[in-house]
Amino acid sequence: MLTLASDFGTPYPAAMRAAILRRTDARIVDVAHDFPRQDVRTAAFWLCEVLPYFPPAIHCVVIDPGVGSDRAAITVRAGEHVLVGPDNGLLLPAARALESSPAPTAGAGLRGLDPVDDRQTDGAEGAAIECFEIVVEDPESATFHGRDVFAPAAAAIHETGVERVDDCPFLEPTDDYVDLSFPEPKLQADAATGEVLVVDGFGNAVTNVPGEWLTERCSLRGRNETVQVEGTAVPAADHYEAVSAGQRLVTVGSHGNVELAVNRGQGSEAFGVAVGDAVELRVD
């Protein structure tokens, strides 16, 4: 299985699908192609959230403002997954998420439904991520490596197999790659200072404050719980409909982070926050 993610919009992803299909008849699954243009950090956040739910796969990911410059192209092996993309930090947070155990799994709450976890956990440090440079001798184009470098590399890696990725003639082990990490929140007993990492399509402002910080201080199931956001009391609840339509709330999103939301509305607008803005939360 191969997955594809990019900021290419349309119709460029079709050329990536085509280039892959020339080399393999494996299943291709789209993650998204409308990530914010050339915004490596936002895409890295979402890949971190979404890719770990997949079964083992080759993930071809292209948010690549430096295409055609001397930035390298890399491949990262993380457990039974492989990521392929530009060497700009994009792949690393997801690689760490794909390598850690246990894998997240969905559906565990359904009565009588067995959980699924196909992630092998030998618990050894040897399972750490491995990085390879993709050796490109002469790319066809300097502006579309998605089609000319990353897609064919991902297809060839798929055909070679994750365990034998070292056999790919265009892969060269390396320890020299660009990393990326998200800013750390400042967590205290009665206050947390974080920042908005992304705003999703519903307008929810997702912060870097871990949901546990909030759930250890509020049940989120009470009717009158509040959190101070920048000095104003806001209801805290575990789902959007706990407040009336149009009303603000603080909740923990499906990604596990604290988010600022509005029931049936735009949290980022109502709280007046954008990506990168600081957010101070306080409980009494």
Added chain:
Amino acid sequence: MLTLASDFGTPYPAAMRAAILRRTDARIVDVAHDFPRQDVRTAAFWLCEVLPYFPPAIHCVVIDPGVGSDRAAITVRAGEHVLVGPDNGLLLPAARALESSPAPTAGAGLRGLDPVDDRQTDGAEGAAIECFEIVVEDPESATFHGRDVFAPAAAAIHETGVERVDDCPFLEPTDDYVDLSFPEPKLQADAATGEVLVVDGFGNAVTNVPGEWLTERCSLRGRNETVQVEGTAVPAADHYEAVSAGQRLVTVGSHGNVELAVNRGQGSEAFGVAVGDAVELRVD
């Protein structure tokens, strides 16, 4: 085969695909993920129009403003199809459309091409739709049941099989579910009063007036036929190009309903109508 539909935009549907692929390697087909946000009725309309063209499948459909509240999660069996989604009325119109016979089929007008109809019609009342509650003991998240409840439920139902859906341990038969129906138009010999159900991406305003009401009164193939819309004569024709670019017309859309359109333009704007607005048609 599983189909997916939601108002999730991106990249949340990828997490649903991932959760399904953890449990089955069945084909996944996207219906749409950009239905108007949290607009149950519009999505219900489109599902009604589109799903009956599919061969037997499990349809996982999530427009779910009440996620995390005490609204139930349900499964509806309709003939050889199964729908999975929130208990807010979303699934019912499509379920009725999937259960009725004969199934719509496409391509019947091509010379020498055999029609396809794989819908079993025993004609018995016993073929009516059956509803089940999805018993969720402890969902991982209160904000993303698409990933944590509906996707794994749909995958598990697929693996169990439509005929043996009762064997799924998380399904409990129920007669207590939310229904939804579209408003009925008022049809008379020389006038019809309906309302706009949806506006499609081309700007066509689709009403609830059945196409037959119009085609029984106009051939739609004449060159000078008109219908009075809110008192103004408008050309009536069976296709958009029957009028000049930018000109208004009344036609019958592919869904079989009367629609207000503009050739190469926006019908809803030109007629000044939005979803829910009343529309009066009159023929002389």
Added chain:
Amino acid sequence: MLTLASDFGTPYPAAMRAAILRRTDARIVDVAHDFPRQDVRTAAFWLCEVLPYFPPAIHCVVIDPGVGSDRAAITVRAGEHVLVGPDNGLLLPAARALESSPAPTAGAGLRGLDPVDDRQTDGAEGAAIECFEIVVEDPESATFHGRDVFAPAAAAIHETGVERVDDCPFLEPTDDYVDLSFPEPKLQADAATGEVLVVDGFGNAVTNVPGEWLTERCSLRGRNETVQVEGTAVPAADHYEAVSAGQRLVTVGSHGNVELAVNRGQGSEAFGVAVGDAVELRVD
């Protein structure tokens, strides 16, 4: 394999997928469904660029402002590919691109990776494109031939096989079809006068001036090369990051044409050009 392309947005493409899946379980690959509405020329350009990267396939393509009028429906065989769509010129440029040899291939620049070319090249003129009219006796709808004519036709052609396309009872050979070609640029030793063919989603304005005209005059790898665009010197380079963020450049895009771009910005805005505008380039 079938590919789908249209300007239908959503959810209409799902009905096309459904109609195909009623008739075949072949792989379906989306090219794009958000081509500019009813803009035959822009879609024809992109199909020309993208489809040749695919392995042999049936391509069902619907940009169809004349749906329901007396425009014909056609099928074009081009080498091992088949195109299906309205007779408005949309298919012809891509058909010619699919028939010419050698096929483009991606990944040739990766060290040690074998190129792939599955296009049969007998070099004979007999490989020229062949056109067929799709005989429609009575389409179900006059407004949605994507679902009712093109999708079932494409599925039936897939099942019959490209080599035996003549066996499809609804296909009738014809030499009478609408063609479409892109405007030719005026190329001179020190100047080229072309026009903007399309603006892509990144805002790059793609002209009809062939990249070779530029690369024969500039290395595109120098640090101080410039081209006069409408009388103003603009840096010329082979990739976007060769200039600072927000700065204009002239480059050769992945399609092989000269394009007017801005690093991390909108070329069409910065150069003040739109589709159809003339562009004069001059080298010293």
